[in-house]
Amino acid sequence: MTHIVILGCGFGGLAAVRELSRADVRITLIDRSNHHLFQPLLYQVATAGLSAPAIAAPIRHILARQPNVTTLMACVSDIDVGRRMVLLKDGGAVTYDYLIVATGSTHSYFGHDEWAEAAPGLKTLGDAFEIRRRILLAFEHAEREVLDDLRTPWLTFAVIGAGATGVEMAGTMSEVARHTLADEFRRIDPRKARVVLIEGNDRVLGSYPEDLSAKAQRQLEALGVEVRTGCKVTAIDETGISFTGPSGDERLPARTVIWSAGVAASPIGKSLGVPLDRAGRVIVQPDLSIPGHPEIFVIGDLAAAKSDGKPVPGVSPAAKQMGRVAARNILSQRRGLPGQAFRYRDYGALATIGRKSAVAQVGRFKFSGLSAWLFWLFVHVYFLIGFRNRMMVMTDWAFAYFTFQRNARVVASTEDDPEVLEGGWTHRHARAAEEPAPEVGHAPEAGPAQP
Amino acid sequence: MTHIVILGCGFGGLAAVRELSRADVRITLIDRSNHHLFQPLLYQVATAGLSAPAIAAPIRHILARQPNVTTLMACVSDIDVGRRMVLLKDGGAVTYDYLIVATGSTHSYFGHDEWAEAAPGLKTLGDAFEIRRRILLAFEHAEREVLDDLRTPWLTFAVIGAGATGVEMAGTMSEVARHTLADEFRRIDPRKARVVLIEGNDRVLGSYPEDLSAKAQRQLEALGVEVRTGCKVTAIDETGISFTGPSGDERLPARTVIWSAGVAASPIGKSLGVPLDRAGRVIVQPDLSIPGHPEIFVIGDLAAAKSDGKPVPGVSPAAKQMGRVAARNILSQRRGLPGQAFRYRDYGALATIGRKSAVAQVGRFKFSGLSAWLFWLFVHVYFLIGFRNRMMVMTDWAFAYFTFQRNARVVASTEDDPEVLEGGWTHRHARAAEEPAPEVGHAPEAGPAQP
Known part of the structure; x- marks a missing residue:
């Protein structure tokens, strides 16, 4: 066969x-990997709005009823x-x-692979967890930092590249700071966090029609995002980024940088x-x-x-x-027949920016704001794999919409890495978990004696 | 103040x-960590039934409206x-x-800390992810293994210690093999997986009344778990465990071992x-x-x-x-007043075993089977932190109950660790992720040019 x-x-x-x-x-x-990932919603996992299982379905399960497939991980x-x-x-x-x-x-870091450590991109669930972790821990660091000069970079978030992912990330991060976390800290005001979106081109969403780019930028700014177009990044390290823009060379001290440029x-x-x-x-x-x-x-x-x-x-x-x-x-x-040439059918373009904000182009129609956002919501939930996931995502979104809360604000690995809040950065996988050695002796309440 | x-x-x-x-x-x-963990349901995260956010609530969020608390991570x-x-x-x-x-x-590994690597315990979300990962990947390994002798240990799961956690883990793992994964593999039959529960004492749930222990053991066996009481573990490594039981020294080749003994x-x-x-x-x-x-x-x-x-x-x-x-x-x-002595009020004991199986003791009342399981479900959902989590957990369980499916079958870190299926074991955090180096050059479809 x-x-x-x-x-x-x-x-x-x-x-x-x-x-x-x-x-x-x-x-x-x-x-x-063992799952099919619905990548268009990955930024929601990165910003703690959705849990991983909501957008990832086990491949074996999707294909359980297709007997002519063997799946190998x-x-x-x-x-x-x-x-x-x-x-x-x-x-x-x-x-x-x-x-x-x-x-x-x-x-792609355009030949600057050394930027990867300081500015992770968003492709896999692992990337999303790492970005979620950096965003949430930045606020924790800020809460513990006494000196203003040292605190500000923890409350500055830079997103490099204003394509669809960059726009979504920047808009959502601004919402997280302004709404979700607003009243939960005692020493800092998360509303004062800066989200800076840096783009080399002269407009955001460069592949979209110009009027939609302009609308997207206005919607971003309404959400509190600082949009910097025409800026070419020249250096990134763990303390911030350097770039050359219309007004010359600049340095932005920022502890959290996200790469969505290539x-x-x-x-x-x-x-x-x-x-x-x-x-x-x-x-x-x-x-x-x-x-x-x-x-x-x-x-x-x-x-x-x-x-x-x-x-x-x-x-x-x-x-x-x-x-x-x-x-x-x-x-x-x-069957010995000739192959068919591929023809791309373009259904349009659609990018979300935040709560009730989005831009869309479908054929000759262009729209933005609430109507585009509802359309975006419908399209994304419709294309999610599986009834189960659709229901989960709808529930999570309804909850997030009405309460401004986000459901997945969990940083799992900090428990396993007690060093996470020491000396600033923790690089995923880069050091062994240093769990305290178990104490010697039995705890009587642990149940029966040692087997 | x-x-x-x-x-x-x-x-x-x-x-x-x-x-x-x-x-x-x-x-x-x-x-x-940044979350309060509902530990009684942690085994559900480990067996892919619940996602982490369902049982973990951000501490800051729980205490947002209690202004006299400052939370520090x-x-x-x-x-x-x-x-x-x-x-x-x-x-x-x-x-x-x-x-x-x-x-x-x-x-506690009773002085054998070297067993920790081969037999992780279940205390934190990180532990639960690691156990989930080992269980799911064991089936993937088995699907790819050609030789019977090498395949069998991947389909053998040992749980050491038959306290509440061990009983829950063993019962649920057996369900996962017999129902959830049953039809999704082509070369192996997950229903043939062995789950062996090893206990040093002469009965499971040693802190429970004897008749409930007996009932729990019967329910476990009905779910397909092999219960081995009176067995003292003498060695654990990545190929299996050795123990001394009523019939002498034995060796159980098993690639997945879970520690719940102390x-x-x-x-x-x-x-x-x-x-x-x-x-x-x-x-x-x-x-x-x-x-x-x-x-x-x-x-x-x-x-x-x-x-x-x-x-x-x-x-x-x-x-x-x-x-x-x-x-x-x-x-x-x-206020200069004397302190109150602590008096423990014992509400009873409750352990679940699997679908419709549980044992409970409340005051003088003892019950088991479906009624105990429904009681367990009610109690656990009732005590979960927050309406949101209760709703999530109920939805997940209703789904799991009616479809036999489990919602959280995602192994996130494999994507970041391409070595995961090589040479058998991968130790969490133990090696750096070896992602392929990004290619040099721009992808035109990535949106605008480099910023």
């Missing part, structure tokens, strides 16, 4: 798997296109008749041995296969695809559409 | 803070009883007029300079203060208290009652 291997269970990979649900093929889906190290074999990091290997590569993208393709693309674009994306043929290997398809953020001569944007609807086309083209090829 | 410092925001510390809500005092509450390194000063690990210090120490307990008091007790019992707990006076220091009170799991000559058990109702008495005794002392 034809064996199709699919790497990555993001929007593209999952769409391909589902498109093949009734096909007489054997599918192996390989992902390094594994990391891919290489692809041997000659032997038609995917090599796994633990030494295993999986052969294929057809391969769909959908491993997506990661952050993405780069997954390094798996390189192992295919075909030309990449300068972002490391695989240049695909019209049918999404790669040159010289009609059995290999690349989709989603990893693919540099064109539709009607224009580059296809790295957004989830495009990934889903590519997934379906790649799956259908495999079935056509098996 | 009188300054009361309270260390720890578990059940005891929180009860003390609340008892003082109308008092004309200044309170500083110090905890190393910090780690205590020492207590200087002479200078009436709490020393923090980051070098800070807080002076007090009265001190309530409520720092609880940690795991607790030891928090090491902070030692810094008070007063006698401890052999579990490291502080021996308190009848009014819960310590000898020679009427201004220092010790409550909860850290206190070795007596009530009517009998030791007070380390359970949450006792901690809450002690918290209230210590708070009242401080207020009495301030």
Whole structure:
């Protein structure tokens, strides 16, 4: 039976798997995590509005009733296109008749990888937890800091890059400071926290129509975000960022910096041995296969695809559409039929900014404010995987909307890392948990004697 | 104004803070985490039934409307009883007029601290995530393992210690294997997983009446748990456990081992300079203060208290009652009145085993099965902090009950640690995340140019 291997269970990979649900093929889906992530809402996990399970569904569960799929949780190290074999990091290997590569993208620091430590990006659940942790702990540090000069940087939050993620993060962080945390501190006033959104371009949401960018900026400013456009970042470290703007060189002391300025393709693309674009994306043929290997398809953020001569944007609807086309083209090829060229159907653009604030473009229609926000809410909940998650997210949002509270303000790892509030920074995974050694002796209330 | 410092925001510390809500005092509450944890449901987080925010409420939020409390997130390194000063690990210090120490307990491996790595216990949210991760990844490993001999240990789960936590963990893990995961794997049958509960005593739930222990064991066995009583563990490593039982020495190859056999008091007790019992707990006076220091009170799991000559058990109702008495005794002392002796009011014992299975003793009444389970559900949801959490937990349980699904089957950190499925074990925090280095170059779809 034809064996199709699919790497990555993001929007593209999952769409391909589902498109093949009734096909007489054997599918192996390989992902390094155990869940499909609804990435458009990841910023909500990072800002403590949603818990991780609300936007992450176990892959096995999604595909439990599709018997032609075997899911493997594994990391891919290489692809041997000659032997038609995917090599796994633990030494295993999986052969294929057809391969769909959908491993997506990661952050790009434009050659400044040393900024990653001080300015994490937002791609995975782990990233979201780390950002949540930094935001919440910054207020804890500020509450404990006695000197004004040292306190201010803890209450200054910088977001670099004003694309959709940056705008969402900045707007929501401002809401957290102004509403959620407002009355919970005794020594600081969280309302005085600064959220600064820094953008190299001359406007926010650069890929949107200009009038929507202007509206988004006004909505951000109404939420208390300082928007700085035309600013090029020159340095980032744990005490703040330096940038060159319209008024010259500036230094912004900030203990919390979030990077949302660039993405780069997954390094798996390189192992295919075909030309990449300068972002490391695989240049695909019209049918999404790669040159010289009609059995290999690349989709989603990893693919540099064109539709009607224009580059296809790295957004989830495009990934889903590519997934379906790649799956259908495999079935056509098996029957000796020609493949279908990919055509991107653009449904528009939609970005949320905060409570009742959003901008949207659907075809020729542009709208903003409450109507765009309600539309955004509907679209995102509608596309969430699974009835269960939709219900959870709706409940959480209804609660957050009416109470201004956020439900997921939990920093789990601090308990395991008593050093978290010492000396400022804690780098995730960077040091072993130093739990106190257990005391010797039995506690009588612990129940029965030692087994 | 009188300054009361309270260390720890578990059940005891929180009860003390609340008892003082109308008092004309200044309170500083110090905890190393940012949340109050509803520990009785922690096993649900460990078995992927609940998300962390469902059972953890931000301390600041709980106390937002109690203006006489300042909350500090910090780690205590020492207590200087002479200078009436709490020393923090980051070098800070807080002076007090009265001190309530409520720092609880940690795991005890009875002198075998080297077992901690192979057999984590369940005290914090971090512990729960680690156990969740090991359980879910064990099935992933089994799915990928080709050799029977190597696969079986991944499908063998051992729980050491059959107190309430051990019984709950074993029963729930068996349900996860038999119901939740049943149809989601292609190469293994999760229903064939073994869950072995190992107990040194001659019965499970040793602190319960004998007939309830017998009923609990029957309910566990009905859920598929193998109960091994009278077995003394002699070795634990990452491949399994050795123990001596009624039929001699045995070896159980098991890749997932959970420790619920003993607790030891928090090491902070030692810094008070007063006698401890052999579990490291502080021996308190009848009014819960310590000898020679009427201004220092010790409550909860850290206190070795007596009530009517009998030791007070380390359970949450006792901690809450002690918290209230210590708070009242401080207020009495301030007015020059004598303190009240602590008397423990025992409301009974209650342990759940699984779906519709539980045992309960309330006063002279003993019951088990569905009625005990419904009672357990009611009591636990009733005592959860906050309406929000109660609603979340009820929703999650209703969903889990009717669908046999579990909502929180997410292993976040695997995405950040691509090595997770290599070479078997991954130790939390023990190695740096090895994310692929970002590719050089810009991705045009990432939005605007570099700021």
